[in-house]
Amino acid sequence: MSALLIPPALRPIYDKVVTGDRVSDAEALELYASHDLNALGTIANVLRRRKNGNVATYIHNQYINYSNVCLLACQFCAFGARKRDAHAFEFSIPELVEKVRGALKLGITEVHMVGGLHPTLGPDWYLELLRSLRALDANLFLKAFTAVEVRHLAERVFKLPIRATLEILREAGLGAITGGGAEIFAPEIRAQICRGKESAEEWLEVHRIWHEMGMRSTATMLFGHIETPAQRVDHLRRLRDLQDETHGFTGFIPFAFEADGARPGLQHIPHASAFDELRNLAVARIYLDNFDHITAYWISLGLPLAQQALNYGVDDLHGTIGEEKIFHMAGARTPQEQTTHALETAIREAGLEPMQRDTWYRRIAGNPNVAAPAGELVRA
Numbered sequence: 602m603s604a605l606l607i608p609p610a611l612r613p614i615y616d617k618v619v620t621g622d623r624v625s626d627a628e629a630l631e632l633y634a635s636h637d638l639n640a641l642g643t644i645a646n647v648l649r650r651r652k653n654g655n656v657a658t659y660i661h662n663q664y665i666n667y668s669n670v671c672l673l674a675c676q677f678c679a680f681g682a683r684k685r686d687a688h689a690f691e692f693s694i695p696e697l698v699e700k701v702r703g704a705l706k707l708g709i710t711e712v713h714m715v716g717g718l719h720p721t722l723g724p725d726w727y728l729e730l731l732r733s734l735r736a737l738d739a740n741l742f743l744k745a746f747t748a749v750e751v752r753h754l755a756e757r758v759f760k761l762p763i764r765a766t767l768e769i770l771r772e773a774g775l776g777a778i779t780g781g782g783a784e785i786f787a788p789e790i791r792a793q794i795c796r797g798k799e800s801a802e803e804w805l806e807v808h809r810i811w812h813e814m815g816m817r818s819t820a821t822m823l824f825g826h827i828e829t830p831a832q833r834v835d836h837l838r839r840l841r842d843l844q845d846e847t848h849g850f851t852g853f854i855p856f857a858f859e860a861d862g863a864r865p866g867l868q869h870i871p872h873a874s875a876f877d878e879l880r881n882l883a884v885a886r887i888y889l890d891n892f893d894h895i896t897a898y899w900i901s902l903g904l905p906l907a908q909q910a911l912n913y914g915v916d917d918l919h920g921t922i923g924e925e926k927i928f929h930m931a932g933a934r935t936p937q938e939q940t941t942h943a944l945e946t947a948i949r950e951a952g953l954e955p956m957q958r959d960t961w962y963r964r965i966a967g968n969p970n971v972a973a974p975a976g977e978l979v980r981a
Contacts, residue, residue: 645914812849
């Protein structure tokens with residue numbers, strides 16, 4: 602779409618983005634109210650091209666859920682279980698090691714690992730898990746634990762301050778923490794969809810501490826349930842504010858609510874439309890001007906729509922995944938994994954150049970399909 606065709610109502614926002622000025626909360630609400638999806642994509646792509654050129658990335662990774670046994674009972678969650686529940690599971694460390702050993706033979710560079718807030722696993726178990734996985738390959742990047750898991754480990758398992766706990770985990774091999782658990786930051790929404798979970802301030806505190814340690818993490822948003830556009834903007838603003846402070850977020854990954862596995866009071870909510878999915882990604886790209894990367898989570902979107910998102914400000918298609926449980930237990934009908942070939946093909950068909958990345962979104966030199974630009978980096 603030509604910039605000349607941007608409607609008058611959105612022209613001031615487009616001009617701001619072109620000149621590098623920051624979009625306000627009120628303007629973000631205007632974007633959420635717009636039904637001109639092509640105009641939103643045009644504005645979002647100004648930032649995408651400025652930050653990432655014509656390259657879109659993916660990571661070759663393996664998802665692991667070590668256990669879904671959890672002390673919490675979030676209203677939206679179909680993953681968590683009590684030990685006595687039929688769908689409860691818990692893998693041993695040797696089982697997890699073998700799973701990763703097999704994935705390493707396929708070329709993964711990252712393990713992405715989260716679980717429930719387990720009531721009985723001790724500190725030695727978590728440390729042995731990290732050390733055992735790290736021992737498989739010194740170049741393997743371990744991305745693990747949501748902010749609420751970190752708080753659980755600090756308060757109930759290690760019984761240490763958050764920073765001390767993170768330092769111990771990092772020493773054992775933790776390379777990044779995940780962005781999960783952010784949901785929607787508005788307290789009135791959290792009270793209805795994840796009562797008892799950490800507050801927005803507590804989620805942000807864990808990431809702030811991790812960033813202050815010189816480390817990186819991702820940020821997420823669960824949308825398409827009972828939140829309002831204003832609450833989405835509030836969520837984005839809090840992320841943008843912390844990024845101004847720490848510069849520690851690598852990318853933003855929104856995903857839509859899956860109602861099938863939720864508690865009865867939330868099961869009536871229809872899945873976010875493709876229009877809303879793309880609009881949400883475009884608004885995020887425009888508003889989060891201090892984030893370098895916006896990821897389309899194909900597990901939620903499906904790969905065809907994630908591919909379309911590359912025209913709406915997105916520059917990353919996440920990863921191969923290997924095995925995803927949380928969204929599929931909630932009712933997602935997408936595949937559980939993708940090949941690197943499928944991700945690269947989707948990127949090329951969208952008119953962009955595919956490149957493999959590492960956990961910190963750094964492009965990996967040596968991809969046989971695309972030469973790494975000069976100065977771009979290397980494996981962590």
